Structures are given as structure tokens and as C-alpha cells.
Amino acid sequence: MGKVMTTADAIQKFVADGEFLFIGGYICRPPFAAIHEIIRQKKRDLTITRSNAADDFDMLIGAGCVKRFIGTFISLGLYGLARCYRRSIEKGIPHKIELEEYTNLSLPLMLMAGALGMPFVPVKDMVGTDLMNIKSFMGDNKYKMIKSPFDGSPVMLVPALRPDVAIIHVQQADEDGNAQMWGIGGDCKWGANAARKVIVSCERIVSRETIGKDPSRTIVPSFKVVAVTEEPFGAHPGYTPGFYDADLSYGYLYKEASNTVEGFQAFLDEWVFGQKDRTEYVNHYIQKFGYAQYKKLQAKFDYGYPVSYAY
């Protein structure tokens, strides 16, 4: 059965209310086309996870899609605190999400443990701090302190995470889902491989032969992938190395809009509910801000030495 489909079909088929999602990205390659589709399809009660979350998670929270967040950090980067997230936690708007907090060391290692089929993993951070004193829906299973069976020293164990679905945006994939990524990785590779199924959003679909020209770049193999969606400019306003830059002025627009509930709603109406898909979104962007601004974001080419795997 073919895996290439629209993002709308992929989200409808493979993301159910109440499921646990890993959503890749690190300013670099947030899968925004899929994020918007999740909001359009009004998915509910999701548990979402990633280290260093940003505007994409803030939007999902503000849109009411999220019940639980296993996180480490969330902000709008340059533009400060995440507004929807704050409203949820401080004022219960649209509802108070449940929060389990880790760090940028422990959470990626929990995803790594999930990917490697390990039940848990020892970590050296978090000890002695108030991160030990806050436990939410994971309760006493947030972590365990043990004495090392080897030398008796105190060791913190944190559980493996196995998300139901991972959604990642990469530079290129083939029709079977072999997904290739380059540039800042965040926890994308472990998060994708920890999940039971993976939705790959990509800038371009390439041939299996192209994938084979540089197989070391593949971060997820085809057999884990259930859907491949081609979404050029799909990470905007985040960036994709080799394709386009981060869009700081759009980031500012989101910050201003999300300052208020009404502004946030109007933003969703314009950029999410008002657009059928990513193609319409890009057209709307060009219409509103002009082709010059769109073009300015596009990356120049700067190829390195071509790799050869010949023998």
C-alpha cells in the first residue's frame, strides 16, 4: 500500500484523540504543516513531547488539542514566554494542561531508551532539585532513585518513552519513508525511532536511488514509517537547513497575536482554519507579505564535497 498521501489524510488515518505524540524539531524543522492539520481536525486529549518546545507546541496548547505535555522547556525564543502555555498553566485557558517536567538531558535519553527497547535509563542530572518534587500524571513513575548495584552510589532512573506516533519534518524522503535529515538534530532521531509509527513530512520526495547516494543521512528506515507527505516550506516559520531560513517577522506576528485569546483565535482563523492545506497557506503568505519576503527566506545553495561510498 502506498505511503505517500496528503497531510490531512495522514493525520486523519494515524493520529487519534488521546494518543501520545512525539513532534520533532528544534526551531530547526518543526513539522508545522502537520501541526496545523492537527488543529484543523480538532484532535483532542493528546499527550505531546519533545525537548525544547516552541511556537508549534504553544499553538497546539492554545488550540485546545493537548491534555498532557511531557516537556523540558517552552518559549517563543527571541520573543519570550510562550503565551498560550502561560494562559493554560496560570489561568486554565482553554484548559489547564497536565505537565511532567524533565530536562534536555533526561528527556532525550528517555526517548533513546524507548527507541532501544530499554525499560528505563540512568541519568546524572535532576538530582537534588525541585524537579524531583513535582510529579504529575506519571506519579511515582516519573523517576526512581536507587543505589547503584555496582558501587552503591545514588542513581536516578527515568522511564523509557514509547509514543504512539512520531511526526517529523525532514529535508527528503523516498516514497517508502526512508527519511533523510541534516543539520541540528535536537531529539528528532531518538523521538522518531521511539514511536510505534512515524509520519514523515518532507521538503521533497526523492527516489530510492537518491537515498542510496548518501545513506548515512537516513534517520528513520522505511519499515517504521506509515505515511510520507511532501510539504515544501512545511516547517515555516521554523527553518529547514538547505531550504529556507527562520522567519523572525512571522514569529513576531505570532507573539503579538498570541498575547490575547482573541488575537490568538484570529491568528488561527487566518492561518490555520482559513487555509485548506499547506499550499493555500504558502499562497496566502505570498499574497499577504509579497513574493520578495518569501523569496528572501529561501536558502542559497552551498554544496559541500560530494560524498562517495564506492569501493
Next chain:
Amino acid sequence: MSNHPDNYIKPELMACCGAREIKDGDIVVVGTGFPAMSANIARYTHAPDAMLMQESGVFDARPARPALSVGDPCLNPGAAMIGGLTDVMGMFLQGGWVDVGFLAGSQIDKYGNINTTVIGDYEQPKSRLPGSGGANPIGSLARRVLIIALHNARTLTEKVDFITTPGYLDGPGARERWGLPPDTGPQVIITNKAVMRFDKETKEAYLESYHPGTTVDEVVKLTPWELKVSEDVHETEPPRAEEIRVIREVIDPHRMIQIYEKRGYV
């Protein structure tokens, strides 16, 4: 130009204070702003072999402009190595390779504990902050942690509302009891008024030097805990001509550092 030109701004002085803490050959985990600035001043002056990495997975980046975040696109081209969080935070930091980490926070106490989680009660917060991110592991595992702070009674506090990142926790021996690696922990708090260093015995921050334009008395008054003063307390050395040249000509020709003046670093 004299050895110490007097036309510097306070953020430049603070960046230089940070740079002087970095030794040649150090492996430094940097964020954006001050940390990146300090580490680069060091690289271009006394520590050419200091090596920088970003938690997002980048080692030895060669950005064409100052990075605005640790995931900034400009960190990609030219870097010596790019991986992910488990590479930098796992292989390098937890693996014990990182000498210096830079941290900031909304609240910092006399033991160098840092709060970036919440102001007020955790369940009923006055203000919800971003959370740990990479701060807790850096504070837990880097050999020397440098803390950047605004010198006022809101940021500096007797006791933080929430310990996101460990300094010396509740005092001598606490880090060891929790199994944190030996000989790690905060070294200095660099503020817009002073440099405070941590006492080897009591683990409390004491006044080492006050910046030009302020006095010991003023710094003590602005500090909400009973600030001990070093016997050889002195004025902070202002930026040297060479440091200023590096900042303005090499690292930050567009003077992005001025944004910190607007944020109160004056």
C-alpha cells in the same frame, strides 16, 4: 586608545568578566547573548583553543552572525560536527567533557541555585517560566558554571521559589550527597554591578569585585542576603582595548549587545 577605553557599556564589561573565566583549551557549552559573546572574546584573546558547543547538537560552529538561539540556522554551515541533544548533553556533558557552562535565571540564590520554572507556587503560579531546558544538566554536570544576573532584589534572592538548576543546593556537601560529579558547581555570579565568587568552604557567593561606578556599600545594599565581602575586594577591571576591539569589530559589528541595556543591564 588607552589600555582601558572608557566608552564601554555595562553588557560589554559583563561579557569580558565572563571571558576572563574561560581558560585556553576549555570546552564550553554556550547559549546565546552573553555566553556566546564571552566565549568568543576568550577565543579571540587569551584562549584561542577554547572550544564551543551548543546543546542542540553543534560543535565548533562558525556562524556568520551572532546566533539568536541555540538552534539558529547560522550555526549549521561551517560547524565541525552536528548531532543532537544526546550528543552534546549526553556524550559530551554527561560524559564529563564540559569545562564551562553559562546560565542565567529569573531567580538566583546565594548558593547559586537557579529558578527558571516558576515565580510563586508551582501549582498556582504567579508567573510560569519556560522550565529547565538544558540548564539543569549544565548546572549539574559542567565543571565550572558561570551565572549571569541582574543585580536587584528580585533576581537575587535569599531562597529561590523553585530550584530548577542546582548550585550548591543547601550548602557544603549537598552536591556530593546527591551524587553529582566531584569538583563541579557554580564559580561566579556576574551581575551588572559586581562579580561574586563562591566560597570554597561555605559555598556562599561573596563579593569579589564591584564594577566601576558603584561601591561595596551599594552592592551589599542591593544584595538581599548578607553578602560577605572579600578581604581584597577591588574594582572590576574594565574591558581592555583589545577586548573591546574584538567585540565591536569581530564578534558583534552590529552591536546587538546593546539590547541588554534595554533589559536593565546598566
